[in-house]
Amino acid sequence: MSRGYLFATRALGALLLLAGLAMAGMALAQGGGPLAVGVIIGAAFALAGGGRLWLARGGGP
Secondary structure, eight states: OHHHHHHHHHHHHHHHHHHHHHHHHHHHHHOOOSHHHHHHHHHHHOOOOHHHHHHHTTOOO
């Protein structure tokens, strides 16, 4: 893989992870429960970002 592609993959993964955590945190801070839409979508974003980072570092089955 080229270095630029790997950097972009890691940067996007980190951005997704941070955005997901921020979404979930804001939803909880505004009174949403654990099944609020913002928490669910935020968790999905965070998991997607974490998965990208894990796979980019060479993890996987």
